[in-house]
Amino acid sequence: MTLELDDLRVRSLGECRYDSPFAEMLATKRTSPHYVHEDDRVLVDDTVSILLSRGVSIDQLPSLETAGPRRKIYFDPAATSVGIVTCGGLCPGLNDVIRGIVQELTEHYHVAHIYGFRNGYAGLTRHQRDRVVELDLRAVRDINNDGGTILGSSRGDQDPEDMVDTLVDMGISVLFVIGGDGSMRGAMKLTREIEARGLDISVIGVPKTIDNDLPFTDQSFGFQTAFAQATKFIASVFIESQAAENGVGIVKLMGRHSGFIACYAALSNNDADFVLIPEVPFVLDGPDGVLRRVEDHVRRHGQVVVVVAEGAGQELLEQEGRTTDASGNTKLGDIGLFLKQKITEHLTAVDLPPTVRYLDPSYAIRSVAANAYDSVYCVRLAHAAVHAGMAGRTETVVVRWRRRFVHVPMELITSHRNQVDPDGDLWMSVLEATGQPATFGG
Numbered sequence: 001m002t003l004e005l006d007d008l009r010v011r012s013l014g015e016c017r018y019d020s021p022f023a024e025m026l027a028t029k030r031t032s033p034h035y036v037h038e039d040d041r042v043l044v045d046d047t048v049s050i051l052l053s054r055g056v057s058i059d060q061l062p063s064l065e066t067a068g069p070r071r072k073i074y075f076d077p078a079a080t081s082v083g084i085v086t087c088g089g090l091c092p093g094l095n096d097v098i099r100g101i102v103q104e105l106t107e108h109y110h111v112a113h114i115y116g117f118r119n120g121y122a123g124l125t126r127h128q129r130d131r132v133v134e135l136d137l138r139a140v141r142d143i144n145n146d147g148g149t150i151l152g153s154s155r156g157d158q159d160p161e162d163m164v165d166t167l168v169d170m171g172i173s174v175l176f177v178i179g180g181d182g183s184m185r186g187a188m189k190l191t192r193e194i195e196a197r198g199l200d201i202s203v204i205g206v207p208k209t210i211d212n213d214l215p216f217t218d219q220s221f222g223f224q225t226a227f228a229q230a231t232k233f234i235a236s237v238f239i240e241s242q243a244a245e246n247g248v249g250i251v252k253l254m255g256r257h258s259g260f261i262a263c264y265a266a267l268s269n270n271d272a273d274f275v276l277i278p279e280v281p282f283v284l285d286g287p288d289g290v291l292r293r294v295e296d297h298v299r300r301h302g303q304v305v306v307v308v309a310e311g312a313g314q315e316l317l318e319q320e321g322r323t324t325d326a327s328g329n330t331k332l333g334d335i336g337l338f339l340k341q342k343i344t345e346h347l348t349a350v351d352l353p354p355t356v357r358y359l360d361p362s363y364a365i366r367s368v369a370a371n372a373y374d375s376v377y378c379v380r381l382a383h384a385a386v387h388a389g390m391a392g393r394t395e396t397v398v399v400r401w402r403r404r405f406v407h408v409p410m411e412l413i414t415s416h417r418n419q420v421d422p423d424g425d426l427w428m429s430v431l432e433a434t435g436q437p438a439t440f441g442g
Ligand SMILES: Nc1ncnc2c1ncn2[C@@H]1O[C@H](COP(=O)(O)OP(=O)(O)OP(=O)(O)O)[C@@H](O)[C@H]1O
Pocket: 087, 088, 089, 090, 120, 121, 122, 154, 155, 156, 157, 158, 179, 180, 181, 182, 183, 184, 185, 186, 187, 189, 208, 209, 210, 326, 327, 329
């Protein structure tokens, strides 16, 4: 991807004039292997060959603003009210992020008010304003123990003018949007409306997706918890298929456009024999098709386990009559049930009548509480988001990139999808672990 330094500059509302509560702690800090000073930047690239291929001087290399507390901040905390909203599908860790934001704003910045908008962007509209909740330490005390989001979430378009009216009426200076690609597009519409009206309101995004399909982030929060959950279902069908004659285990996992959950879950216990993802098209029939390979596997091992991402092989399914959800996302055909039917028919036809164990864990992998690793990640993202907002950054998301917490312009996070690279080392690991061919049917 061509990236200019300017593409990576985040927007600021203006000069930071207030002393930060962290000023003393930061006074003597300098960049070290474990800390990046606010005047330093984090490189986008991490290989010698890519850096050399950029062909520019070191100070012109694509780099990102570091996240974290500043010595000076933009908003006067005592006069600052803040809003939080969670949008899109659920993801483990949403409550951890909400809690982390509220704790940081309360314990260190002592802001005036923290409001939670209920049910996604709908909660910011005129007709739902009465459902806004005030958040304090008590309100968020144990919420990290639960999956979901205490604020609720939703899909579906809302009017940016209406939402900005709410921010103005409630005196909100910083809005934290925890959501996926759609939510970030919605947040950009908010910042455009805010800018058009000349308002002093910051919008900070915390990118959320169990699919891990957002770019410029190592891995999204909740992803690790989600694929760990998925692993259990693969283990179940493995055990079931082992105990049955011509046992076939099939697990369909979430992943609309990106097969990261399928790849990681399959690698985690290495029980899968075939992994099918949206990024790698496949054919079913013919000598090198999936069905024949599955048959060979059953003949040799007496059983087989197939892991399929929900967005895989969509081109094999009926395209007509496809509808969209409230946010405009295309509803997918059911590749899991389709494969179940095709594999059953094929194995029956070749005299290997199968015992099929089919699982579609669906929401069971994303509705759980974050694991300890994701909880740590979430609280650190929450802190970074608070510092960014209080320092007057706007239209900015906080992410971890190559293990550093950084600021990325919102536009970049929606610029393309993060997908499994069929030429990359993750897919290579999947091929190594499963032993499946690199392609099915050429
Ligand atoms: N292009 C857009 N412009 C304005 N708002 C949008 C846009 N796309 C989505 N939104 C709004 O953002 C919210 C969340 O979007 P969506 O349902 O697509 O989920 P998401 O944030 O992409 O999360 P995920 O895909 O992980 O569930 C919805 O209220 C939706 O209407």
